[in-house]
Amino acid sequence: MKIAIFGLGYVGSTAAGCIASQGHCVIGIDVNPVKVEAINAGRAPVHEPGLDDLISAARKDGRIAAVTELSDELAECDIAIVCVGTPSGVDGAHDMNHVAEVTRTIARHIDPTRHHPLTLVYRSTMRPGSCEKFILPIIEASLGDATGKAVELVYNPEFLREASAIDDYFNPPKIVIGTLQGARSANMAALYDEIDAPIFHVGMREAEITKFVDNSWHAVKVAFANEIGRICQNLDLSARQVHEIFKSDSKLNISATYTRPGGAFGGSCLPKDVRALQYIAADTGSATHLVDALLRSNEAHKHHQFQQATEGLERGAKVLMVGLSFKLETDDLRESPAVDMARKLLEAGYELEIYDPWVEPGNLVGQNLGYTYAWLPAIDGLLVDKARAESRVHDRVIATNRLVDDIAIDASRLVDMSVIP
Ligand SMILES: NC(=O)c1ccc[n+]([C@@H]2O[C@H](COP(=O)([O-])OP(=O)(O)OC[C@H]3O[C@@H](n4cnc5c(N)ncnc54)[C@H](O)[C@@H]3O)[C@@H](O)[C@H]2O)c1
Known part of the structure; x- marks a missing residue:
């Protein structure tokens, strides 16, 4: 397949390298010329173990390139994946400016008479309802009645961890595919064809909240572990031994019980x-x-x-x-x-x-x-x-x-x- 990736940061450049290594053709788009130059020079734009090798091999084979501005690349693409940043805004909510900007750009460049819809996939973490209430209206403003035929909207959260991102990409804990009606997407099935992981086809908002749930849970675990650690230290007992006992219990502690x-x-x-x-x-x-x-x-x-x-x-x-x-x-x-x-x-x-x-x-x-x-x-x-x-x-x-x-x-x-x- 031909796949466009918007945003070549940690998530986007890892996806670009991994997807290209599977034999797909990738075009990366990032407003930052330094990242684009890196890809075109066959280097990873971020430090991630193993990514340089994937990008350099794909570049040699002509399966990856990057640009700072979109022209007619989307016409040949089956999938476009959006991985732009959603940093914290001043009020704590995600700042959606990059998502809005990239969506306007994409919407302007989609041909409303496309024969096959472009599978437009969002991987940036964003509040439940964003795809339906924020992104779709931007696309509809450009494409009007042609939206349904020209675009297949998907939300597909990313579970990679920096520093082990390539292994996490190929061995994710799960794959979550959110669509407007919870329907299956043939292009997403093809994209994940070689990856063995539990797969969940759900509504858009259930998919969107997944990262919030996961990341908050990880934060709860770390904060809880450290609170117990502090109590142990203050009681002058071994937090390490307490943790050994705690984690050995996969029946009640490290398990789905009580979740x-x-x-x-x-x-x-x-x-x-x-x-x-x-x-x-x-x-x-x-x-x-x-x-x-x-x-x-x-x-x-x-x-x-x-x-x-x-x-x-x-x-x-x-x-x-x-x-x-x-x-x-x-x-x-x-x-x-x-x-x-x-x-x-x-x-x-x-x-x-x-x-x-x-x-x-x-x-x-x-x-x-x-x-x-x-x-x-x-x-x-x-x-x-x-x-x-x-x-x-x-x-x-x-x-x-x-x-x-x-x-x-x-x-x-x-x-x-x-x-x-
Ligand atoms: N970093 C992680 O480990 C991780 C894991 C899972 C999910 N996420 C989520 O994925 C998203 C991306 O995270 P990241 O760490 O890769 O961010 P990042 O800041 O490293 O990269 C974002 C990239 O988007 C580019 N960009 C911004 N506006 C653009 C535009 N209009 N067009 C094209 N490119 C544009 C930026 O130049 C930057 O290179 C965030 O929503 C994040 O929460 C991150």
């Missing part, structure tokens, strides 16, 4: 121990801002879920909550998010009933008993049996866990708090 958006955390251990770690951190001067934010984040989530569960529901409406303990098959109600939900529903004036076959107030003992009656003193009058739960007299059913799968309820009245779709 699915859904209900708040609760139960007898997590909130209590997070609270105590906060205390230890404060006591030792460890300044753990991330750990300190966890309980507040959890409370915010409980409130968010309460608002969602009661959206459009009139005061006095009949509400059934399915699941009261913090997870299935236990009667432990200590710090269960469902207890907080019940409390908020009662305070807001709803007529609440609760179904949870594992919870029998007469059987509660010890701290569990104390917690339950402190936080939900009306519990005896709230619990109902399965027949009542299935009676369909409730205006809304709020599921807090998968117990809801065991009862027959009207799906149109169900709000499921256990999974965020």
Whole structure:
């Protein structure tokens, strides 16, 4: 294929070298003449191990060239990939000036009567909605009704890491292809033909948010690791050994467990121990801002879920909550998010009933008993049996866990708090 790459920085020049090495013809476009000269001299415009070799080989074979200004190159291209920078703006949002500028240039140079649409791929990291609300209108302003036939818009985030960018290009952790309708793109399939990685065909906005999620998660991991490291140092214990133990656990720690958006955390251990770690951190001067934010984040989530569960529901409406303990098959109600939900529903004036076959107030003992009656003193009058739960007299059913799968309820009245779709 013939492929244009706009922006020859770390992402664009790596893509250019790797794609050319696969036998495609690449034309690079960058407003910076130094980068363009480097490519045309057979050198990498950025320092990236192995990239000089790829670019020099491709240049010798006549499979790569670069220009500072676009003329008629797009006419022969199957794909154009945009890799211009999206630095931080003054308000923290991405500065989209380079994306806007390059999009205007591309749109001006696309022939509206093209026989095959140009697959126009954005790799620059940008806010969800950018392709549909920011880029597409720029293209439509130039191409009008011909846009749909002349352009196939794709968002395809880049997962390379500088210094191992070439290996990451050929062995990515995943490939994400976002299109307006989540449809497959034949040109993207051809581009990734030789690369073996899980592939996700999704809507544009899900693809756009991927980098934000990944990079924020990496930042959370580093900040968390360093907070734990600080606590260990201040307690004069080995952070290295603690890390060895932590990372050895691929069942619960380094795993997908607890990463699915859904209900708040609760139960007898997590909130209590997070609270105590906060205390230890404060006591030792460890300044753990991330750990300190966890309980507040959890409370915010409980409130968010309460608002969602009661959206459009009139005061006095009949509400059934399915699941009261913090997870299935236990009667432990200590710090269960469902207890907080019940409390908020009662305070807001709803007529609440609760179904949870594992919870029998007469059987509660010890701290569990104390917690339950402190936080939900009306519990005896709230619990109902399965027949009542299935009676369909409730205006809304709020599921807090998968117990809801065991009862027959009207799906149109169900709000499921256990999974965020
Ligand atoms: N660097 C990474 O490791 C990495 C990884 C994944 C994603 N990203 C994202 O990819 C994008 C590019 O990152 P980068 O590190 O390669 O940026 P970079 O700053 O190294 O390169 C951007 C290039 O775009 C060029 N450019 C700007 N305006 C242009 C225009 N109108 N026409 C043509 N070229 C133009 C610049 O001259 C520059 O060479 C960013 O959105 C970044 O967030 C970066």
